[in-house]
Amino acid sequence: MQHQYLDDGLAPGxxxxxxxxxxxxxxxxxxxxxxxxxxxxxxxxxxxALSLNTLPDMAVNSTASLRGSYADVGLLDSHTLAxxxxxxxxxxxxxxxxRDAAGNSTLNFFEAFTSTSGDGAVLTVGPxxxxxxxxxxxxxxxxxxxxxxxxxxxITDDDAGSAVETISLTISPTVL
Numbered sequence: 551m552q553h554q555y556l557d558d559g560l561a562p563g564x565x566x567x568x569x570x571x572x573x574x575x576x577x578x579x580x581x582x583x584x585x586x587x588x589x590x591x592x593x594x595x596x597x598x599a600l601s602l603n604t605l606p607d608m609a610v611n612s613t614a615s616l617r618g619s620y621a622d623v624g625l626l627d628s629h630t631l632a633x634x635x636x637x638x639x640x641x642x643x644x645x646x647x648x649r650d651a652a653g654n655s656t657l658n659f660f661e662a663f664t665s666t667s668g669d670g671a672v673l674t675v676g677p678x679x680x681x682x683x684x685x686x687x688x689x690x691x692x693x694x695x696x697x698x699x700x701x702x703x704x705i706t707d708d709d710a711g712s713a714v715e716t717i718s719l720t721i722s723p724t725v726l
Contacts, residue, residue, distance in 0.1 A: 595709040598622035598629065602703055607720040613692045614719065620705045621684045625649045627707035631673065635691050636699035636718075641671035643689075648680055655680060693721045 570590050578584040602618040620629065625648045633641045643663045646656045659678050665671040673689045693699060698720050706712040 595627075595707065595711045596623045597711040598624075598627075598705045598707050598713050600703060600705045600713040600715045602701075602715045602717050604717055605701075605719045607722065608693070609722050610696050610724045611692060611694060612721070613690050616689045616691065616701065616703075617687070618703065618715070619684055619686045620713070622648075622705075622707055622711070623683045624707060624709065624711070625680070625683055626651060627709060627711070629708070630706045631687070632704045632706075633671075633689060633691075634702040635693075636701050637693055637695055639669055639691075640667050641665040641669050641673075641689060641691070642667045643671075643673045645673070645675075645685075648678070648683060648685070657685065696721045696723045 570592050572588050573591050574586055574588040576584055576586040599621045600618065601620070602616065605614050605616065608614060616633065620631070622629065628647045629645045631643045631645060635641070642665055644666060645663060648655070648657050650656050655678075657675060657678055659676040661675045663673045663675075665673070671689055671691060673687050675685060675687055677686045679685070698718060700716055700718045702714065702716045704712060704714045
């Protein structure tokens, strides 16, 4: 018999990298005799993975559409996605789990989340590939100064798992 754990413990997570669960099995025979045995099992949190598409170089006051995806086989893990735009501004998003404990989808294609950083940025989800725990996203940002910008994106799940990726682009001065 097999069982897939969708999280390393109770959902939402508890900021631990692993949890101990008790599994029990009861055996019964046709004479109404039975026996039960239990074992402790350590369930480790799966680390999320992150991937970003490259961005073309652009001029000052242009809007960049950052596209990427993250994957986490912990389908009950909620996530925080943080973006350091490399120009002194940041955007942070709280994203719910792909599923709830009953197995219902809680994250949907085209669902939008507003940054909790107060910068007004909006993250749009899509596509959502639930069986493979792969979530696409898009976030727009306007660059108002020129120079080389290194964008750092991090994803953290509710059990302390994380991943970080960076990309760079050059913002050129506006031509007068």
